[in-house]
Amino acid sequence: MRYWELRRAVVEAFRFMEERGLNWGHSGNVSVRLPGGLYLISPSGLRKSRMGPEDLVVIDGEGRVVEGSRPPSSEYRLHLAVYRARGDVNAVIHAHPLYASVLAALRKPILPIVEEVTVYLGGPVEVAAYAPPGSGELAENAVRALGDRCAVLLANHGALTCGSDLEEALDALVYLERAAFVYFHASLLGGAQPVPPEALELERRMYLARRRLL
Numbered sequence: 001m002r003y004w005e006l007r008r009a010v011v012e013a014f015r016f017m018e019e020r021g022l023n024w025g026h027s028g029n030v031s032v033r034l035p036g037g038l039y040l041i042s043p044s045g046l047r048k049s050r051m052g053p054e055d056l057v058v059i060d061g062e063g064r065v066v067e068g069s070r071p072p073s074s075e076y077r078l079h080l081a082v083y084r085a086r087g088d089v090n091a092v093i094h095a096h097p098l099y100a101s102v103l104a105a106l107r108k109p110i111l112p113i114v115e116e117v118t119v120y121l122g123g124p125v126e127v128a129a130y131a132p133p134g135s136g137e138l139a140e141n142a143v144r145a146l147g148d149r150c151a152v153l154l155a156n157h158g159a160l161t162c163g164s165d166l167e168e169a170l171d172a173l174v175y176l177e178r179a180a181f182v183y184f185h186a187s188l189l190g191g192a193q194p195v196p197p198e199a200l201e202l203e204r205r206m207y208l209a210r211r212r213l214l
């Protein structure tokens with residue numbers, strides 16, 4: 001994808017999230033890995049659904065702005081930590097989806113009660129230990145809880161998803177919120193039955209093969 005198309009795709013991602021109730025207002029941040037150790041990231045402080053492609057910022061691996069006039073997202077440490085830990089990841093989304101945030105507030109992992117949790121997210125969605133927003137500690141906790149999977153909950157805060165491109169990270173966010181929605185409602189009706197272990201094993205292999213981690 002060409003550079004300006006990529007900028008437009010990031011802007012579109014915010015509109016997509018807001019239309020579907022996956023993120024609101026000034027919250028949330030999206031980044032994409034660029035060649036040469038650089039990262040395109042959303043800026044801090046703007047209403048994201050009204051942002052234009054020119055508002056995005058390019059930072060280096062230390063979070064220094066190398067292109068753009070706005071400050072980068074205050075969660076840039078979170079994004080950079082995921083890129084450092086995961087060579088297979090080229091896009092990261094941090095958002096505040098409603099049902100995922102309920103489980104993040106409960107500090108309750110999402111167990112694989114629907115097939116998508118393992119096939120697309122890699123397994124149970126763990127909860128990263130609490131740390132203040134924007135902190136290096138939050139970044140460390142999130143990377144540890146994420147492991148080799150594509151989604152993690154941030155305690156009392158929201159969620160993070162990632163993928164080999166922006167579309168995959170966005171898909172992961174949709175699968176995460178659907179799983180959280182199903183898990184929440186199934187819990188109200190007595191609790192969901194888990195996917196059988198032999199199916200989980202097969203689904204986990206499918207996930208790893210697609211991410212070329214096998």
Ligand SMILES: [Zn+2]
Pocket residue numbers: 027028094095096133157158
């Ligand atoms: Zn947040």
